[in-house]
Amino acid sequence: MTAPLHEPTAEAAPSPAEEAAAVSAGTKAVQGRSLGRIAWERLKRDKLALTGGIVVLALIVISLLAPVITSLVGQDPDVYHEDLIDPLFGTPTGSLGGISADHLLGVEPVNGRDIFARILYGARISLLVGFLSAVVAVILGTVLGILAGFFGGWVDSVISRVMDGLLAFPQLLFIIALVSVMPNEMLGLTGTSVRVFVMILVIGFFGWPYIGRVVRGQTLSLREREYVEAARSLGAGQLYILFKELLPNLVAPIIVYTTMMIPTNILTEAALSFLGVGVKPPTASWGQMLSSAIDYYDSDPMYMVVPGVAIFITVLAFNLFGDGVRDALDPKGSR
Amino acid sequence: MTTQRTSGRRKQAVAAAAVVAALLTTAACGGGDDSGDKGSKSGAAGFDAANNKVAQASQAKKGGTLRFGGAQDADSWDTTRGYYGFMWDFSRYYSRQLVTNKPAPGKEGATVTPDLATDVAKVSDDGKTYTYTLRDGITWEDGKPITSKDVKYGIERVWAQDVLSGGPTYLKEVLDPKDEYQGPYKDKSADKLGLKAIDTPDDKTIVFHLPKANSDFEDMLALTSGSPVRQDKDTKSKYQLRPFSSGPYKFESYNPNKDLTLVRNTEWKQASDPVRKAYPDKITVKFFTNANELDQRLINGDLDLDINQTGLSPQGRTTALKQHKENLDNPVSGFIRYATFPQIVKPFDNIHCRKAVIYGADHVSLQTARGGPLAGGDIGTNMLPPAVPGAEGQSYDPYELAGANKSGSAAKAKEELKACGQPNGFKTTIAVRNNKPVEVATAQSMQASLKKVGINAEIDQYDGSQYGGIIGSPANVKKKGYGIIIMGWGPDFPSAQGYGAPLWDSRYILESGNNNFAMIDDKSVDGLFDQFSTTLDAAGKTKIATELNHKIMDGAYYLPFVFEKFVNWRSSNLANVYTSDGYSGMYDFVNLGLKNPK
Numbered sequence: 007m008t009a010p011l012h013e014p015t016a017e018a019a020p021s022p023a024e025e026a027a028a029v030s031a032g033t034k035a036v037q038g039r040s041l042g043r044i045a046w047e048r049l050k051r052d053k054l055a056l057t058g059g060i061v062v063l064a065l066i067v068i069s070l071l072a073p074v075i076t077s078l079v080g081q082d083p084d085v086y087h088e089d090l091i092d093p094l095f096g097t098p099t100g101s102l103g104g105i106s107a108d109h110l111l112g113v114e115p116v117n118g119r120d121i122f123a124r125i126l127y128g129a130r131i132s133l134l135v136g137f138l139s140a141v142v143a144v145i146l147g148t149v150l151g152i153l154a155g156f157f158g159g160w161v162d163s164v165i166s167r168v169m170d171g172l173l174a175f176p177q178l179l180f181i182i183a184l185v186s187v188m189p190n191e192m193l194g195l196t197g198t199s200v201r202v203f204v205m206i207l208v209i210g211f212f213g214w215p216y217i218g219r220v221v222r223g224q225t226l227s228l229r230e231r232e233y234v235e236a237a238r239s240l241g242a243g244q245l246y247i248l249f250k251e252l253l254p255n256l257v258a259p260i261i262v263y264t265t266m267m268i269p270t271n272i273l274t275e276a277a278l279s280f281l282g283v284g285v286k287p288p289t290a291s292w293g294q295m296l297s298s299a300i301d302y303y304d305s306d307p308m309y310m311v312v313p314g315v316a317i318f319i320t321v322l323a324f325n326l327f328g329d330g331v332r333d334a335l336d337p338k339g340s341r
Numbered sequence: 342m343t344t345q346r347t348s349g350r351r352k353q354a355v356a357a358a359a360v361v362a363a364l365l366t367t368a369a370c371g372g373g374d375d376s377g378d379k380g381s382k383s384g385a386a387g388f389d390a391a392n393n394k395v396a397q398a399s400q401a402k403k404g405g406t407l408r409f410g411g412a413q414d415a416d417s418w419d420t421t422r423g424y425y426g427f428m429w430d431f432s433r434y435y436s437r438q439l440v441t442n443k444p445a446p447g448k449e450g451a452t453v454t455p456d457l458a459t460d461v462a463k464v465s466d467d468g469k470t471y472t473y474t475l476r477d478g479i480t481w482e483d484g485k486p487i488t489s490k491d492v493k494y495g496i497e498r499v500w501a502q503d504v505l506s507g508g509p510t511y512l513k514e515v516l517d518p519k520d521e522y523q524g525p526y527k528d529k530s531a532d533k534l535g536l537k538a539i540d541t542p543d544d545k546t547i548v549f550h551l552p553k554a555n556s557d558f559e560d561m562l563a564l565t566s567g568s569p570v571r572q573d574k575d576t577k578s579k580y581q582l583r584p585f586s587s588g589p590y591k592f593e594s595y596n597p598n599k600d601l602t603l604v605r606n607t608e609w610k611q612a613s614d615p616v617r618k619a620y621p622d623k624i625t626v627k628f629f630t631n632a633n634e635l636d637q638r639l640i641n642g643d644l645d646l647d648i649n650q651t652g653l654s655p656q657g658r659t660t661a662l663k664q665h666k667e668n669l670d671n672p673v674s675g676f677i678r679y680a681t682f683p684q685i686v687k688p689f690d691n692i693h694c695r696k697a698v699i700y701g702a703d704h705v706s707l708q709t710a711r712g713g714p715l716a717g718g719d720i721g722t723n724m725l726p727p728a729v730p731g732a733e734g735q736s737y738d739p740y741e742l743a744g745a746n747k748s749g750s751a752a753k754a755k756e757e758l759k760a761c762g763q764p765n766g767f768k769t770t771i772a773v774r775n776n777k778p779v780e781v782a783t784a785q786s787m788q789a790s791l792k793k794v795g796i797n798a799e800i801d802q803y804d805g806s807q808y809g810g811i812i813g814s815p816a817n818v819k820k821k822g823y824g825i826i827i828m829g830w831g832p833d834f835p836s837a838q839g840y841g842a843p844l845w846d847s848r849y850i851l852e853s854g855n856n857n858f859a860m861i862d863d864k865s866v867d868g869l870f871d872q873f874s875t876t877l878d879a880a881g882k883t884k885i886a887t888e889l890n891h892k893i894m895d896g897a898y899y900l901p902f903v904f905e906k907f908v909n910w911r912s913s914n915l916a917n918v919y920t921s922d923g924y925s926g927m928y929d930f931v932n933l934g935l936k937n938p939k
Contacts, residue, residue, distance in 0.1 A: 086789050088706055093713040095659045116710055116782055117789070282775050287785045287800050298778065301655040 048334040055330020061323035069129040076123040083127045084288045087118030103308025111312050115302050124290035125316050131291045135205050136272040140264050142210025147217025148260060155225025156248055169215035177212040185283040198289045209271050217263050224256055258335040265328030269321040276317055292317050383913040385667040391911055391918035392670045393447030401916035405938025407621040410644035412632040414598045419581035420568035421498040422507040427650050429565045430924040433931040434603055435586040436568040439473050440559060442923030444616050444932050450921025451835040453563050456616050468554030468877050475545045478613035482586040482606045487569050489547040493539045495570035500524035504577055509833055511561040518552060555874045556882055560834040589619035601626040620934030645912040650927035652907030658716055669908055671715050672926030675726045676831035676905040678711055681859045681898060685815060686824045693761035695897040699740050701754035703790035704747045707902045710782040716908050721901030724893050728922040729835045731886025739894050754794040766795020769824030772812050774805030780827050783902060809854040826858045831925055837886030838873050845893055846870050859898035866892055
């Protein structure tokens, strides 16, 4: 018997093995179905991942439109509503943390700021830091990982040792120390922007070894492949091989690791804000909301539940989506 | 209206709320609901029953174990080194002084009464000589009598700051302003009693010679740092682990940050001590790392009171106020919480810009941020704590902070901004300790209300444990542009000098560890402090204190937030409970008793 290697007959439900074979057998044979297209079709069938993706998309839209949405409901994240606070206890007078038609998720204890508006604005910080620090990590990780894997020798040794060092580094402690000595103004930025900028850089900087290791490993195996040999024997330059031959084949693992890294970064941002070294008040942040909710967990549990649920949903959505993307791009990958 | 257009989003929010509500029901289960008529059953004296008055004095019985809890251990139990207010209060269990705070509620508790001495000082030589005679029957825990030389040696230890740092140094500054004495550990004389300012002609007499009169001297002697220490029992830096007792109780065991147990000192005689009632047989202190756990133990009745006496934390406070109000007292702490404006940072060199901030801030909002009228305190209207003689409380309110302008006056703030030459407002930075959530909340409140009048304030949260080097350094304050500093201050002893000199006297401006944050450099203020220290009659001191307060308020150097109050827990089993102004509104520990000794 001969396996129908070049004709994926079972169009409706091809087994992962067949598809992988189809991919590695060359793109021509499957009539121009690109890697992306195949992955997308697999992703479409993964309902959980799709839901995650939709939530992620919604979060992005919501945080981009935060000022619009809050002005539509007539709220501002920084305006105090002390008339809604019981001065004796500092907790909202309304039930369920002061939920009302005006304040959809209630108001903060003590100052009565609208929680709905602050959650939306907090999403901006979380996503901004989550995404951009992942971008920093991906750029650094890809470039350094590919160099280490391709050149080997002392370049590999140096970069690998640096990665080991960074992975062992207590990054949370380092950021706390760094932020407390940070000037209030730098590079034309002030206040919260400085903090956000520093968080992005530092979280990204400590995140790149995770991607760097994977890229290095992939490069190590890819550089011995025949097509690289072929390109080399045809006289291709090293840069050409690096960026035209190797990089396109590294895109899949990079995308997977990026989607997995974003939720981790969001959690790191929340942890930093929780510890008081994140964004500066009055800028809203989920971690900072959780931190101030501790004093009211009994008298106003809503205040802790809301940002907690927001972080939970966001991280869950990113993880589901990331899992789906990995399954779609790399079905052989073990969990 | 605008809300109509958002019905789609509203639905999402409602759905989210439903999810959250489901989570909530599980969260709320732990609340418990036993808010029956505990008041009558528990036997607690009632809300504020021990605030400035004695509660249930007749029900105190001898014996039993008095159980303290705390979230923080003392800085040191060495009588020379302790500076925490609760340590001074607690130290009376195991140490006596020549004179001490009167065991009486409220204002009377801040007056001085004889303890080891037979009477308060015989003052002569225009307030430069103080003479005391010691009582009969006063003994150490090994039965030996306490002599005037022990008192002198105990006071001399204040000079040994290199070994015994941390405590108040008033006695050293007043008795030896030129810093001539080296301290007992470097003393060349055989008996180690080389300090010339104190004479001990015999074992019963002690005479203090002040180079310059100071009307607060006896208040300084009444501090714990004036306690006797016996030379052969002085273990120097280890003394804090096991102080040698001169009071009704002695140390049985002490594990720092864990627990402390005192038992009766059998050599102490009630007849020799007019101050201490010494009801319980045993006193225990247990330290917790989590303030919420401590509050829970208090409310459950496992502990009798909080040794730190800084009030319940928000969580426990809410529960206690709702369910056990009869177990609470709401004393004034003696602290004023405030914002101050360093004049070295522009534009706060201009009085009108300072006034603009005072008028622009929302004082009710600041009060709520501090914890509201009970846990925060009354809106502060001037800079002299209510317990200090000469204070006028809220009746002196030059900026009408508790009156017409209590929610801020944008009109007046704008007027002042114009007069300051900054009609459109300005930018500045608020410096606040990062380890005090309540202070951060006040900073945010100021930020929000100042924004309305065009003053854009950035909040800088610095490492609170390092404040001496950060806001205590004028050079750093200037560099960082801290135009507004949020702090609090309480008097070591209730006197305008004790409270105000470090804050307002230009001679107290330091390069590091500075407390005159506003950089007040006013010869007339300095002059008033000089005058105060040489005025010996109480009425004259009171008048100067009032004048000082007015001068400071006229200069608009400070924006007071609240005359701070605490919500303190008193167990139903406590008797003879009262707060004392001598200890900043804390309960007077030394005379607490139990109703049912167990």
